Amino acid sequence: MKIMKVETNRLGQAKDEFIAQWGALGTQWGISRTMAQIHALLMISPRAMCTDEVMEELAASRGNAHSNLKELVNWGLVRMIVIKGDRRDFYEAEKDVWQIFTIIARERKRREIEPALSLLNKCAEETKDLRSAEAKAFHNQVKQLEEFVGFASKMSDRISSMKHGLALQLATKILS
Amino acid sequence: MKIMKVETNRLGQAKDEFIAQWGALGTQWGISRTMAQIHALLMISPRAMCTDEVMEELAASRGNAHSNLKELVNWGLVRMIVIKGDRRDFYEAEKDVWQIFTIIARERKRREIEPALSLLNKCAEETKDLRSAEAKAFHNQVKQLEEFVGFASKMSDRISSMKHGLALQLATKILS
DNA sequence: CATAATTTTCATTAAATACTGAAAATACAG
DNA sequence: CTGTATTTTCAGTATTTAATGAAAATTATG
Structure with a gap:
């Protein structure tokens, strides 16, 4: 396991909790848990993420990650970003x-x-x-x-x- | 089949449509279809209704009618009414x-x-x-x-x- | 107290919804 | 064009939620 400061770990825990709980709340709001989790993840991510990063972070399948990212883009809560020299699609959340x-x-x-x-x-x-x-x-x-x-x-x-x-x-x- | 005026029939159709559609909308609002249907039914009913009337009107089971009526009372959208000389519980909706x-x-x-x-x-x-x-x-x-x-x-x-x-x-x- | 009416509970079933994973389609680089 | 990376689709599966119906509990009545 990677060595890290206590602070970094505390931040990681707070982030994980936020994502997990925001997902649980999502179901109350009539959106799927994964959609709310992705939204949470991207809202607190300092940079745009690609599909595989999202999948890994949330332990979600490709299909699930894909369709929920698409839905979030549809709503306008997430934007698709192109990074030159990289074939993958990246995504970043509206933060305002x-x-x-x-x-x-x-x-x-x-x-x-x-x-x-x-x-x-x-x-x-x-x-x-x-x-x-x-x-x-x-x-x-x-x-x-x-x-x-x-x-x-x-x-x-x-x-x-x-x-x-x-x-x-x-x-x-x-x-x- | 009972003989009735055209007007009465038109009213009945409008009521049925209202109840059915309000029920469908309910699922969008995060409440069960039956709960929304009962709410609609009671909102437009000129008088309080008992469980069996609700069951019949919506073709719902006793358990379903019962638990959703209870939930509506819980929310405060429906009141339980006692009619003297009648052992059954009656229900009426808040209409304001x-x-x-x-x-x-x-x-x-x-x-x-x-x-x-x-x-x-x-x-x-x-x-x-x-x-x-x-x-x-x-x-x-x-x-x-x-x-x-x-x-x-x-x-x-x-x-x-x-x-x-x-x-x-x-x-x-x-x-x- | 016995019994009949009514309400309440809850194990089971049905329906709706979300997720998976692999295959097909697409986009790109050499 | 060929091969590879990536996205997209979708049939099948799993999970969650709602509804059923019959049995148990409760309440009123004579």
Whole structure:
């Protein structure tokens, strides 16, 4: 085993724990454990990594590493990097927290809010001219949900498109 | 088959679609399909329902209906109701959208934000006095995440504890 | 107390999701 | 073109999560 300072070892342990736990959290957030682990690994890596390094670090299969890297690039949380004179693809994570937040917010809106909103639109529309008391009650409830979710959708857009500084300013006002 | 007005049938179809689709959405939100379906069913039901009615409406098993009803009561999205002269337990959903929102926000914070925050706290703490450049970079990245997530946590609390009207006022300001 | 209605539990089964590893496809260098 | 490094795909397997249904426990009723 390589000789190393106690400090280096402590750092390694902290990193490993971070990666392992971030992976576990990922499953709570609806993304696969490996995807969250790769994200954690790259967020704290001082340099871009290639597929084999990721595989080794996480003891994951090639297919798994590959598809999750692709997915992360898709989300925009990770960028592919070309290093000249090297045929391999390298990957590095977006590290700015506000960027990370807006990317995740956009994705969640797309997956969680928009489909709900379109369902609510449809149900409200389909029942808007029914006259029975029961139908009116249904229409009313759906309408309330529709308005709220529509609101949430707009809010999400607005906040995501803010500059970090401006958002911070707004947040400070709310927290004060 | 029972004779019914066209209107009644249209309403029934809209309800069925709403329940089915809300269930499908539930899986995106990290809750089981049945739980989301029961929630939808009760949100649009004009009266409280007993376990057997829920089972029948959703073609779900007793155990499934039971455990998901229990879970919904646990969240606070559904209340158990006692009807005198009837031994069965009845259930009714919270219908106020702002209430629904705050309940879900609280639960999500508990499951998604708090564990992340405690991990970040721990990792920042464990590396705060390491001096290598690599350690400092790690500590710095974790710290940034910690600050942001801590911020999000406070925001979530603040907004959830607002009265609907006040939140609306705030939102209007942001959207304007 | 006996019994009937209802709720609760839980071992088993089914369904959904994530991962593996090897083979096929692609890209590049000589 | 040929051989090699690398990426991509995907059928098969493993893991995780949700649902079933029947049995046990509980609760009310006469």
